[in-house]
Amino acid sequence: MSAFLGKRDVALDDELKSRVIAAQYTLNELGPAWQNEVSNSHFSMPENILLMYSTESPWGLLADKDLVMTDYSVVRSTLQVNNPERKPNWTGLYYDI
Secondary structure, three states, rough: EEEEOOOOOOOOOHHHHHHHHHHHHHHHHHHHHHHOOOOEEEEEEOOEEEEEEEEOOOOHHHHHOOHHHHOHHHOOOOOOOOOOOOOOOOOOOOOOO
């Protein structure tokens, strides 16, 4: 389990901290059970946060400190401004360095 909390314009408030902790507990609890069904279970948040369960890589520790995930199609497509009806969608393939 690793997390990346990237740059943002405002400080972490208690509500955001609570969501990050809830996501962490969920991945810690369910990530091992999901690993045979999906690879790299993760939560992405519009505040430039991603938490991931992976047995292969500590992605959050390896991410560039200046990364803005919402600049890229996968996370950007989940933002309410780009998907006001919050419909599930498919994104194009991408290479995650």
